[in-house]
Amino acid sequence: MKVFKDLPLRDFSRFRIGGPARQIVLAESREELLSALEPSALVFGEGTNVLFPDEGLEKKVIFFQGGEFHLDGQWVVSDAGVNLQAIVKGSLEQGLGGLEDLAGIPGTLGGAIYGNAGAFGTQIGDLVREVEVWKEGRLLRLKSPWFGYRDSIFKREGGVILRAWLKLRRAKGREKEIAEERLRLRREKHPPPQTPCAGSFFKNVVLPDGRKIPAGKLLEEVGAKGMRIGGAGVFPGHANFIINLGKAKAEDVLRLANILKEKVRERFGIELEEEVIVVRDP
Numbered sequence: 001m002k003v004f005k006d007l008p009l010r011d012f013s014r015f016r017i018g019g020p021a022r023q024i025v026l027a028e029s030r031e032e033l034l035s036a037l038e039p040s041a042l043v044f045g046e047g048t049n050v051l052f053p054d055e056g057l058e059k060k061v062i063f064f065q066g067g068e069f070h071l072d073g074q075w076v077v078s079d080a081g082v083n084l085q086a087i088v089k090g091s092l093e094q095g096l097g098g099l100e101d102l103a104g105i106p107g108t109l110g111g112a113i114y115g116n117a118g119a120f121g122t123q124i125g126d127l128v129r130e131v132e133v134w135k136e137g138r139l140l141r142l143k144s145p146w147f148g149y150r151d152s153i154f155k156r157e158g159g160v161i162l163r164a165w166l167k168l169r170r171a172k173g174r175e176k177e178i179a180e181e182r183l184r185l186r187r188e189k190h191p192p193p194q195t196p197c198a199g200s201f202f203k204n205v206v207l208p209d210g211r212k213i214p215a216g217k218l219l220e221e222v223g224a225k226g227m228r229i230g231g232a233g234v235f236p237g238h239a240n241f242i243i244n245l246g247k248a249k250a251e252d253v254l255r256l257a258n259i260l261k262e263k264v265r266e267r268f269g270i271e272l273e274e275e276v277i278v279v280r281d282p
């Protein structure tokens with residue numbers, strides 16, 4: 001376990017934004033996480049989906065990055081701190097299918113379960129059968145937890161995800177190719193790997209009949225591509241990515257996001273909702 005005092009949260013965030021935290025703990029196993037946990041602590045994974053505040057955080061901040069996973073028949077049993085891509089690759093190598101659409105999504109399994117991460121029609125929640133959770137000092141096992149679009153019972157009701165059981169299936173044959181194809185599409189459409197950002201900034205819009213309108217399409221139509229405020233800009237190649245052009249502050253990102261929301265509201269009467277987790281000291 002590593003403990004840091006007064007380090008900037010930007011050092012732990014893919015967006016490279018965020019002021020100092022009084023105490024940051026890097027927990028590299030389930031046991032380290034359990035020994036660091038306290039009810040008021042804030043727990044993150046690899047910080048790939050978060051915007052930390054410029055003024056920093058007073059509370060203890062824990063990053064759970066590491067732990068173990070194993071495959072048992074068609075089951076994945078994994079600590080929440082394991083990198084999702086390690087699980088995707090490991091399962092494909094063992095001839096298992098189910099996770100191929102998620103190839104290339106950065107971050108940990110815990111972060112993916114919290115936000116029900118997904119791509120190309122698959123969401124991690126489709127595969128999660130059981131989750132071990134820490135809640136106010138108690139360990140619980142939740143069977144078939146609730147998931148919605150980029151939403152979960154953990155997002156709604158709290159709880160620290162410690163471990164999960166995922167049920168995969170025997171591969172039918174093309175899964176490795178599908179994973180390669182997904183990675184290729186990401187390389188084509190997303191900002192280059194080193195670009196500081198937190199993935200798609202807004203959720204896609206779900207219509208009452210269940211169809212989705214990509215937020216990127218609406219944003220493109222209001223001329224978002226290339227717009228900038230301070231150090232934050234909209235990625236010219238994909239209108240739903242806000243990127244840190246160098247020295248962006250959380251305030252720049254939020255101001256830009258508000259302008260984008262306003263433009264979409266005025267033009268289409270649609271209220272965009274953030275997919276990125278905007279962290280505040282409550």
Ligand SMILES: Cc1cc2nc3c(=O)[nH]c(=O)nc-3n(C[C@H](O)[C@H](O)[C@H](O)COP(=O)(O)OP(=O)(O)OC[C@H]3O[C@@H](n4cnc5c(N)ncnc54)[C@H](O)[C@@H]3O)c2cc1C
Pocket residue numbers: 014042043044045046047048049050064080081104105106107108109110111112113114115116117118119154159160161162190197198199200277
């Ligand atoms: C280039 C890029 C592409 C991306 N593409 C996609 C995509 O295609 N689809 C998609 O869904 N997302 C995508 N994302 C967003 C991000 O990768 C996912 O949301 C990822 O699952 C977040 O994992 P993390 O470990 O980084 O979580 P963090 O960013 O560290 O945390 C995110 C949230 O999860 C909570 N959390 C994390 N771990 C735990 C835990 N153990 N227990 C309880 N809560 C926890 C945190 O409190 C926080 O609220 C992308 C991001 C980037 C930068």
